[in-house]
Amino acid sequence: DVKVTQSSRYLVKRTGEKVFLECVQDMDHENMFWYRQDPGLGLRLIYFSYDVKMKEKGDIPEGYSVSREKKERFSLILESASTNQTSMYLCASGPGGANTEAFFGQGTRLTVV
């Protein structure tokens, strides 16, 4: 059974703080993704990674960066948190190659005050 685990379920941070969201998968997947979920906007892709140390911008990368030093771990970094980054963040992983399913973590609800 695929397991994608996000380090925190709920997080409250102050404006201007540097925030790290961690995601770990245990299935040796090549692809990992960070999505942001907001009501009425669905799941929007922030960044994805198809290999260790490789990353690609998604649709809304501004204000975020990512790190993938090990295959199983994909971190999302908010360099200087702002209130408009208050959202639900979902990590996902997939085997790679063509036409692959994405397995989601349980989500981190981040509130920036």
Add this chain to the structure above:
Amino acid sequence: GENVEQHPSTLSVQEGDSAVIKCTYSDSASNYFPWYKQELGKRPQLIIDIRSNVGEKKDQRIAVTLNKTAKHFSLHITETQPEDSAVYFCAASPMFSGGYNKLIFGAGTRLAVHP
């Protein structure tokens, strides 16, 4: 880039009725179309998917159809039950030249099934 539009945003049906959710995509190179169900407070989970070489796929009460010419695909749920109540997301996967892919999601449909 790829864009996926999903309609309706909300759908209310009586138990036993059918529900249909429709999506359109913009990138004609997309070749994988999954549907995810997200129950309240839970993670999205894949319920059915379809690849570009078939036009229809069925799994018990759930079916998905794909029209590549028109670039749209639909989810059909028959004999709806209260436990079908959830947010449903469609997605499309454009293939990159490097061989890796990403999923672009629609905005979601909140389905409510009333007993």
